[in-house]
Amino acid sequence: MGMLHKYYKQSATYKVFIALIDILTDFLDTLGKITQNGICVIKSLLKGHIDFKELIYQCSRFGVSSLPITLTIVGMTSVIVTSQVALEMVKQGGGNYIGMMMSILIIREVAVIMSGFAIISMIGSSLASELATMRVTEQIDAIEVLKVNSVEYLFVPRVLSGILMMPFITLIAAAVGIIAGAITADLFAGLNYRAYFDSAWLGIYMKDLWVSLLKAVFFGGTIALISCSCGYFASGGAKGVGLATTKAVVWSFVAIVIWDMIFAIAFFF
Amino acid sequence: MSIEVKNLVKKFGDRKVIDNISFKVNDKETLAVVGFSGSGKSTVLKLICGLISKDEGEIITSPGDIAMVFQYSALFDSINVADNISFALRERRDLRKKYTEEQIKDIVEQKLELVGLKGIEKLFPSELSGGMQKRVSFARAIVTEPKSILYDEPTAGLDPISSTLIEDYIVRLKEETNAASIVVTHQMSTITRTADRVIMLYNGKIVFEGTPEEMLRQDNEYTKQFVTASLDGPMKMMEGNNDE
Numbered sequence: 123m124g125m126l127h128k129y130y131k132q133s134a135t136y137k138v139f140i141a142l143i144d145i146l147t148d149f150l151d152t153l154g155k156i157t158q159n160g161i162c163v164i165k166s167l168l169k170g171h172i173d174f175k176e177l178i179y180q181c182s183r184f185g186v187s188s189l190p191i192t193l194t195i196v197g198m199t200s201v202i203v204t205s206q207v208a209l210e211m212v213k214q215g216g217g218n219y220i221g222m223m224m225s226i227l228i229i230r231e232v233a234v235i236m237s238g239f240a241i242i243s244m245i246g247s248s249l250a251s252e253l254a255t256m257r258v259t260e261q262i263d264a265i266e267v268l269k270v271n272s273v274e275y276l277f278v279p280r281v282l283s284g285i286l287m288m289p290f291i292t293l294i295a296a297a298v299g300i301i302a303g304a305i306t307a308d309l310f311a312g313l314n315y316r317a318y319f320d321s322a323w324l325g326i327y328m329k330d331l332w333v334s335l336l337k338a339v340f341f342g343g344t345i346a347l348i349s350c351s352c353g354y355f356a357s358g359g360a361k362g363v364g365l366a367t368t369k370a371v372v373w374s375f376v377a378i379v380i381w382d383m384i385f386a387i388a389f390f391f
Numbered sequence: 392m393s394i395e396v397k398n399l400v401k402k403f404g405d406r407k408v409i410d411n412i413s414f415k416v417n418d419k420e421t422l423a424v425v426g427f428s429g430s431g432k433s434t435v436l437k438l439i440c441g442l443i444s445k446d447e448g449e450i451i452t453s454p455g456d457i458a459m460v461f462q463y464s465a466l467f468d469s470i471n472v473a474d475n476i477s478f479a480l481r482e483r484r485d486l487r488k489k490y491t492e493e494q495i496k497d498i499v500e501q502k503l504e505l506v507g508l509k510g511i512e513k514l515f516p517s518e519l520s521g522g523m524q525k526r527v528s529f530a531r532a533i534v535t536e537p538k539s540i541l542y543d544e545p546t547a548g549l550d551p552i553s554s555t556l557i558e559d560y561i562v563r564l565k566e567e568t569n570a571a572s573i574v575v576t577h578q579m580s581t582i583t584r585t586a587d588r589v590i591m592l593y594n595g596k597i598v599f600e601g602t603p604e605e606m607l608r609q610d611n612e613y614t615k616q617f618v619t620a621s622l623d624g625p626m627k628m629m630e631g632n633n634d635e
Contacts, residue, residue, distance in 0.1 A: 173482075260465040267440050267459045268479040268535075275482060 152373065156351045159273055163281050163347065166274045173279055180283035184245055184342075185291060192240040196295040199232050200224065200302040208311035217313050221321030224303035229330045230390075233296035235382055238341040241288065242374040246349035249280055250370030253353025254363040262354065276354065281346040288342025289335040296334070333389045340381050345374045393418045393571030394439060394539050399448035401434055401595075408434050410595035411448070416539075418453070421565055421572040423586035423603070425617065427626060430592040432575040433462070436541045439573070453571075455538030462544045464524040466516040466531070473499045473512035476531045486535070502530040505567065506560055522553035529560055533568055540564065542574040546581050558584045579618065582606065591617065593626050 130136055166172075208220050253276060256262050265272040300322055307313040349370040356366035394416040401409040408431045416422045424432045437443045439450055440457045466475050476499045480486050490498070503509050506526040516524055525545060532540060542561060546554035558581055565572050565585075574585055582589055583603045591599035591606075591613055598613040599606065609615035616624030 256467075259463065259468075260461045261467055263437075263442050264459070264461060264465040264467070264531075265478075266442060267457070268483065268531075269456070269485075270479065270482040271484075 152352070152355075152369070155355055156348055156373075159277055159351045159354070160347050162273045163277045166271075166278045167282065171274055171278065172282065173275070176279040177282055180279045181287050183248075184241070184280075184283040184346075185287040188241050188244040189291060189294065191244055192237045192291055192295055193298045195240045196228070196233055196236045196299045197302040199236050200228060200299040201306045203227065203232075204303040204306035205310050208307045208313065212311040212313060217311065218317060218321050220307050220311070220313060221300075221304070221318040221323075222325035224307075224318075225300055225322040225325035226327075226330065228299040228303070229296050229326060229334050231382075233299055234292045234334050234337050234341060235378065237288065237291050237295045237338070238345065238378045239375070241284075241291070241342070242345055242349075242371055242378070245284075246345045246370050246374045247367050249346060249349035250353040250356075250367045251363055253350055254356030254366035255353075257354060257356045258359055258362055273354070277347070277350050280350050281343055284342035284344075284346030285339050286342075288338040288345075292334060292338040329389070333385060337381065337385050340385075341378045344377050344381060348373045348377055393420075393453045394573065395449075395451040396435075396439070397449040397451070399435075399438060399450065400446045401431075401438055401443070402446050408595050409438065409445075412590075412592070412595070412597050413448075414590055414597065414600070416571040416573055418538075418571050419565060419569050420587045421561070421574060421585050423582045423589045424573060424575045424592060425577065425582060425589060425606075426592035427617075428577075431595045432592055433543050435592070436543050436573065436575055439539075440541055453538045456535045457539045457541065458532035458535070458537035458570075459541040460525070460528050460532050460543065460545055462547050464516070464521075464528040466524055466528055468516045470515075471512065472503070472508075472514050472516070472519070472527050475516065475527060476502055476534055478531065479535050483535075498534060499530075502534055503527075505533070505563075506530045507556075520553075522549050522556060525549065525553075525557055526560060529564060533564060536568065537570055539571045539573075540568070542572065542576075544575055544577065546576065546578050551580075554578065554580065555584075561585045598625075 204220070204224060207223070208217075211217055211220050211223075253262070256276075262272050262276070265275060304315050304318045304322070307318050308315060352366045352370035352373065356362045396415075397413050399409050399412050400407060412435070414422065424435060426432050434443070436459065438445050439452070440459050467478065470478075473496075474481075477495045480490050480495050480498065499512060500509065503511065506529050508523060508526055508530070511519070511523070511527075516527070519527065545561060546557050549557060561572065561574060561581075562585055564570070572585075574581060576582060586603050589599070589601060589603055589606050590597050593613060599611045601611075606614045607618060609618055612625050615621075616626055
């Protein structure tokens with residue numbers, strides 16, 4: 123029996139099983155920590171424990187520094203989509219619908235999800251590596267020893283800045299995306315601006331706009347919360363900082379896609 | 392009594408990193424905690440200041456703050472020296488409204504003067520030498536007038552002259568604050584120049600307790616090996632190489 127047990131422990135099945143258990147444990151552990159920090163942030167917000175000076179700094183970091191790359195990504199996506207469909211739609215007699223199609227597409231999905239991806243790569247990774255560095259250099263320990271609530275001090279302004287800034291970024295990105303579509307439709311399919319914008323206007327629904335902004339609020343808060351949490355619980359020097367940053371990016375990508383799916387089912391199904 | 396540790400046990404997984412240790416540190420007294428790397432010294436400090444939780448035993452401290460000076464200073468690198476020192480005064484809920492900006496400025500100046508660094512308020516930690524960073528971290532630690540000060544390898548990575556300066560400040564801070572101090576160190580000069588008593592840890596247990604003079608007399612096999620930096624003796628590096 124003992125020998126059988128020994129061979130079983132050396133088998134590939136056993137090793138795969140153990141690896142899966144480890145992945146599941148790590149997943150649940152991370153999810154638990156993120157939830158715990160999220161609850162702490164909500165409690166602090168409800169109590170009004172907000173450092174406004176730090177909040178303004180984080181808002182400028184979240185919004186201003188990420189805006190160029192976000193607008194570039196959304197603008198480029200709009201150019202790519204319009205350049206591929208505009209000529210075909212004009213040929214099929216649907217030129218008047220290009221603007222409408224682009225405005226629906228951009229407002230419902232492209233602006234918010236592409237902004238989310240840009241924010242993850244620009245801000246999420248930066249938040250995770252910043253907090254992870256603070257953890258491995260004992261700066262977070264120093265905050266705790268000085269009897270300051272480190273989660274409140276570090277998370278609240280960052281998460282709140284994500285919640286506040288992401289809708290603005292999404293709105294600006296949507297406008298840029300629609301304008302980029304107009305320029306592309308003109309260049310590739312000879313569609314004049316007036317026809318494009320008349321059609322685009324018809325595709326802008328208030329419900330789409332509100333849902334998109336609500337999504338942006340959830341995306342911004344989620345990205346900041348996950349990124350901060352992954353950094354906050356980092357361990358083990360430079361390697362730990364790298365792992366925390368990777369984890370933050372992967373988890374944030376997955377989380378916003380899940381949020382997107384939930385919103386799609388809840389509002390458009 | 393300012394810090395009393397009774398039958399303290401800390402396990403990481405199945406391994407006992409701190410194994411049933413007890414000691415006391417009185418006000419105005421400095422206790423040096425020595426031992427090989429991985430013997431559990433830093434863990435003791437983290438347990439006392441509450442950064443990690445104990446598994447068994449008791450830690451009794453006098454009412455008042457416990458300050459800690461970290462091995463690599465742990466200054467907040469995104470804010471300047473003045474903001475580092477005044478961090479607790481500005482961010483702690485119970486202190487936030489207690490001081491005006493003028494008072495905070497005065498306290499920062501006073502603490503910087505105490506560690507011999509007047510006029511560097513506007514500099515950032517990255518603009519300071521290792522020794523200066525350490526002294527700023529001293530100033531940050533004593534800003535709330537703590538009753539106990541814990542030093543985690545305060546002279547690590549410093550040149551001999553900077554080490555001497557830091558040791559002098561440890562003595563000076565004890566005199567100024569009347570705090571109970573615990574200094575975790577490997578360095579003999581830090582032990583002899585700052586400590587009133589010494590405990591030596593090996594594999595999470597106390598293997599020597601006495602004065603620095605008694606330690607230097609080398610009556611104990613463990614202290615003899617430590618003082619002579621010998622590979623031969625009761626302490627085996629591999630056995631004692633636990634993570635702190």
